[in-house]
Each structure stands twice: as C-alpha cells, then as structure tokens.
Amino acid sequence: MTPRRLPLKPGVSVDRATEVLRGLVDSVSGALPPGRDALTLRVAYEDWVDRAGVAIRNITDDVEIRRMFISEAYWRILELASAAAIRAYPLINAELERQKQDLERLLTDLIWRADRIALASGQPAVLDTNLLLHYQPPWQIPWPAILGVPAVRLLIPLRVIEELDAKKYSDSATLRRRARQLLPQLEAKLGDGGKPAALNDAVTIEVPLEPEPRIRPADADTEILDDSREFALLSGQDVIVVTADTAMTIRAQALGLGVARLPAEHRREREDPGGAATV
Numbered sequence: 001m002t003p004r005r006l007p008l009k010p011g012v013s014v015d016r017a018t019e020v021l022r023g024l025v026d027s028v029s030g031a032l033p034p035g036r037d038a039l040t041l042r043v044a045y046e047d048w049v050d051r052a053g054v055a056i057r058n059i060t061d062d063v064e065i066r067r068m069f070i071s072e073a074y075w076r077i078l079e080l081a082s083a084a085a086i087r088a089y090p091l092i093n094a095e096l097e098r099q100k101q102d103l104e105r106l107l108t109d110l111i112w113r114a115d116r117i118a119l120a121s122g123q124p125a126v127l128d129t130n131l132l133l134h135y136q137p138p139w140q141i142p143w144p145a146i147l148g149v150p151a152v153r154l155l156i157p158l159r160v161i162e163e164l165d166a167k168k169y170s171d172s173a174t175l176r177r178r179a180r181q182l183l184p185q186l187e188a189k190l191g192d193g194g195k196p197a198a199l200n201d202a203v204t205i206e207v208p209l210e211p212e213p214r215i216r217p218a219d220a221d222t223e224i225l226d227d228s229r230e231f232a233l234l235s236g237q238d239v240i241v242v243t244a245d246t247a248m249t250i251r252a253q254a255l256g257l258g259v260a261r262l263p264a265e266h267r268r269e270r271e272d273p274g275g276a277a278t279v
Contacts, residue, residue, distance in 0.1 A: 004212065006106045007062045008233045014114040017059045021107040024052050028100040038080045038088035045077055045092045052099070068102060071095065112211050117235045120196035120204045122151035124235065125260070126228045128243045129163040129220070132156075133178055135244065136266045137185060139199045147240065147260060153196065154205040155231065155239075156186070159216070159223045161207060178268065221248050229255050 008017055031048040032041055049069045056066055073095040080088050125147060127138060135141070143152040167179035186205075191197040194207030208227070217223050225241070225248075232239040240258040243249055252259050 012059045025103050041088045042080050120153050122153035123149040124153050124239045126155045126241045129160045130245045144202045152203045156207050157224045157227045
C-alpha cells in the first residue's frame with residue numbers, strides 16, 4: 001500500500017522534511033545513467049534507493065514510510081542480469097516514476113497540513129468528547145485565564161464531532177439533549193469547512209479536517225491523541241489536551257502531551273436540574 005502521510009520524527013521541522021522530499025523528487029530525473037546495460041542501470045537504481053532510504057530515515061520513524069522503496073518491483077530489479085538489458089530500462093524507469101509519484105503525494109500532503117497549521121495562532125488546546133459533554137460550551141469558558149496564556153487555539157478533532165453525533169442516540173436523556181444542543185451551536189461558531197473562527201479576541205475554535213479519507217482507528221482516544229501529537233510535531237508547539245477522563249490523561253502524558261482539567265465550577269451538572277448525568 002502506498003503511504004499517504006509522512007509522520008515527522010521529533011525535532012524535524014516541516015521545512016526540513018519538505019526540503020528532503022523535494023530533493024528526492026528532483027533526484028529521480030538523474031537517477032539512471034545514459035548507458036542501457038542492465039547491470040549499470042541496476043546499480044544506479046540500487047544507489048538511488050540507498051540514498052533515498054537514508055534521507056527518509058532522517059525525517060521519519062514511520063516503518064511503512066521507511067520501507068516504501070523496498071517494493072515488489074525492487075526485488076525483481078535486483079534479479080536483473082546483463083542478458084535482461086532489453087527490459088531493464090523500462091522496468092527500472094517505471095519503478096522510479098512510481099516512487100516519484102508517491103514522494104510527490106507525501107510532499108503535497110505535508111504542505112497542505114503545514115498550511116492548515118498556519119491558519120491561526122495561540123496555544124493549541126485539544127478538546128475531547130468527555131469535556132464537551134460534561135462541561136460548559138467552549139465559548140463560555142475563560143481559556144486564557146485557565147491555561148495561563150494570552151491566546152488559545154481550540155482544536156476539536158473530527159472524531160470528537162462524530163462521537164458527539166453518536167451521543168444524540170444515547171440511552172441517557174441528558175447526554176442526548178446536550179449533544180443535540182451542542183452540535184448545531186458548534187457548527188455556527190466554526191469557519192467554513194471547520195476552519196478557525198474567533199470566539200473572542202483571544203480564542204479561536206476549529207475542527208481540523210483531512211484532504212482525503214482518513215485512517216480511523218477503532219479506539220476514538222487513539223485517533224484524538226494521534227491528531228494531537230501530529231499537530232505538536234507539525235507546529236513545533238506544545239499541545240495541551242483538555243480532558244476530564246483519567247485514561248485519556250494518562251495516555252496523553254505518556255506521549256509527552258500537556259494535559260489540563262477545567263475547574264469544577266465549569267461542570268454542566270451545576271446548571272442542570274436533577275443533578276449529574278451518567279456517561
């Protein structure tokens with residue numbers, strides 16, 4: 001399967017990764033020498049794969065990405081002998097062009113994600129489903145005062161929106177009501193296509209979306225934490241996960257993400273008649 005996303009190695013900037021990918025794309029054109037004998041072409045191809053592998057290992061720890069050059073065609077090319085010269089060039093050139101297209105897709109996606117990061121500023125804070133259901137709506141909370149920063153960028157992963165949508169059919173009447181109230185309110189606060197929109201002079205809110213169908217783990221917390229960690233790597237900023245869930249707190253801390261909890265005064269149960277709701 002062709003990799004579609006480049007997870008950056010910690011400490012690698014978007015600019016550095018972009019530079020490496022562009023260099024690899026450009027290097028394909030000169031990878032094969034004018035000579036057409038199979039051995040010369042095969043050695044040149046192997047040299048390119050080795051250089052490309054080293055370059056990729058310098059910017060990502062992702063195993064799938066690091067293995068992208070060792071394809072089925074790669075093993076066929078290694079078996080080429082001088083007698084196969086007539087079919088060596090078409091086979092090797094086609095494989096290099098395929099690798100070039102894969103690298104271009106990774107580059108395009110990385111640039112797209114970097115541009116999305118640049119749409120707003122402020123301390124990134126990821127809100128989980130538990131928090132949105134059991135605490136006041138985000139626009140009623142004094143985020144800069146609570147997080148101790150002058151500006152806050154609220155991020156609500158798409159998976160959280162999907163979980164809220166599922167809660168519209170919860171066995172709990174309280175959770176059904178909250179989800180059905182909150183979703184249209186959130187939609188009204190967001191920019192077009194989930195882009196950042198200002199809640200006030202110091203706070204923006206957004207739902208980051210993907211340009212293509214996304215990988216959707218069975219476990220919602222895994223996807224939310226993956227999104228949070230990726231945002232931190234791409235932006236170079238510390239990301240805070242705001243949650244009231246103990247498991248999410250422990251997992252976020254294990255990934256090196258910041259964690260914050262809202263003061264009890266912002267819990268919804270304080271304003272709901274009939275006391276606390278069950279999850």
